[in-house]
Amino acid sequence: MQNLINQEVELTNSWALIQDDSADFSQQNIMIPAMYWLENQELFSDRTDVSIWFSGDADLSLFKGKLTNIPVIGINFPAFADGRGYSLARLISEREDYKGELRAIGDVLIDQLYFMKRCGFTTYLLKEGLSPKKAINYFETFNAPYQLAADIKEPLFRRKS
């Protein structure tokens, strides 16, 4: 099974991931493809139990100003070596100033958690079979990194002085 964590504890996953556009959208607590949501906003405007997820090729300019009230935004890593999700996460959390839950989904492995946290993710749906207890130890690999990012707003050279 897939375990959900944040940076401190294991969480219960209450969102059902909808992968394709032909699914049953009437069920509760669904996380649906972002483009489908955008193109059918009138269907979901009254619902507070609809979240969305982005794929790596998402065009965020289409979602400008529309993300604020979405409870959870997922970003999919189709393969752990596909790093587009890091940039998308930073744009959503820093540029769009999204304050809700930003969730990494897909090929989410232990050695990428530190990078994901730095880019603004707040929850992580671990790949099948990975231990949540173990994974929680992998958010603090580097104590004082050089770069500014979503979590630390200034680069090291400004923090030092």
Add this chain to the structure above:
Amino acid sequence: MYIYDSYDQSIVDERVAQFKDQTDRYFSGELTEEQFLPLRLQNGLYVQRYAPMLRVAVPYGLLSSTQVRKLAHIARTYDKGYAHVTTRTNFQFNWPELKDVPEILKELASVQMHAIQTSGNCIRNTTTDQFAGVTSGELIDPRPYCEIIRQWSTVHPEFAFLPRKFKIAVNSHTTDDRAATLLHDVALKIVKNEAGETGYEVYVGGGLGRTPIIASLVEDFLPEKHLLTYLDAVLRVYNLNGRRDNKYKARIKILVKALGVEAFRELVRTEWSNLKDGPGTITQEELDRVKGHFTEPAYEKLESSKDLELQLSENKAFSNWYNRNVSEHKIAGYAIATLTLKKLGTPPGDITDNQLDATADLADKYSFGEIRSTHEQNLVLADVKQDDLFELWKEAKALGFSTPNLGLLTDMICCPGGDFCALANAKSIPVAEALQAKFDNLDYLHDLGEIDLNISGCMNACGHHHIGHIGILGVDKKGEEFYQVSLGGDAGPKASLGKILGPSFARDQMPNVIENILNTYVDQRIDGERFLDTYRRAGHAIFKERAYAKSN
């Protein structure tokens, strides 16, 4: 040179701990081969034909004698007693055991070294002019900027999984380019604007490999404080838009070409407008702090050496070496000496543990304890008193470093090739050896003058064959090794790519083919003309005709 503070040291130490844990999990089966692959690559570890190959970062080619002694120790203790200087000025070990690598990284960290991001699809080691800080004609010392880029790129959280590798080079020389800058993903040329302010010309999308392209000018003046926010914008545009479906089309050069430079510039500027003047902007304090590590050593006030003139007039061998391997220093009475690693019978760029120790001793004795590695796979002592050159030459000669062939035909760039590398289509070292053996007459080599001959064992072009005046590329034809020759490449400020001569040759034909090309040059040249100039003037056709005329 840059000395780590406690923050820099912590990052390197934490990286060692991280890799130790990753290696343990790989051995226990917790990490699959596929999952471990990018993790080890980002620590410089390839698994090659015979053993893992560990590539150690030498940021912008600068080393202390202490670091060089550590490399000697590693070569002796964990390898077969030698190391290899790469075309990114890094050091490579060909025979370490995977289980020893965490310990090797720990040893490196103890002398402020690491192997972070020396391979993998991430930001690689930044390179620059090997004569930085000591050559005249330089606008300002480029190394502080390289160090600032090193720190920004080290474990960058957003750019650890790019579509493909990413290489940055910085040049600050007003007329020369010794770092093949325009063949990089990002090339920064340090310039001053009309108001006298420092900034950069920014070029993007150069590279070798299967599709060699010279970088395009994207900004003609980026003020110096905006360096990191602008790089963040370039990398973000690349990370989001670069192709990931085909590794041969994944470099930023393909993106720039597909979009066109205008559209690419627009995307970058739009992204940058959100980052510009933000907290990523370099502060004057930080610039001053890093520059403070690259101050001049304690030069003495010297006259030009009188002894040197006498030594040169009395000793032909010394004078040959001086004329080829010694370059002018910006301070009177000093000189820059290049120790060549291109001796007959040794693969280009290879150096033994004892030679490494001896180099460290020479650096301590003659050059303020600093050594530089070059992308042409040689070593440099950058601050030698002219009065010491004769003694240095005698010692270098005894060590096998004094072949007076810098910039000549036999000062080849050559990748490890099929002897070591799992990617290679063909061997490259035996071709280099055959050419070194055939063209070993120094008078002839000096008469031929400057010729860059570069050899790669496959299309990935680690041996920079596209930018050799003469380029040789190993190709595989139905399981047999053949070699394709190109002419007219140039790594300098007016960079150009070589043109393929025609059908490839068998390995044993190569010395004769190169001889035919050289004879064509000698017949065609007008006095004083370099090979490249003759080729450009006389044209491709005549070289082609002569190369194929007798080559069977």
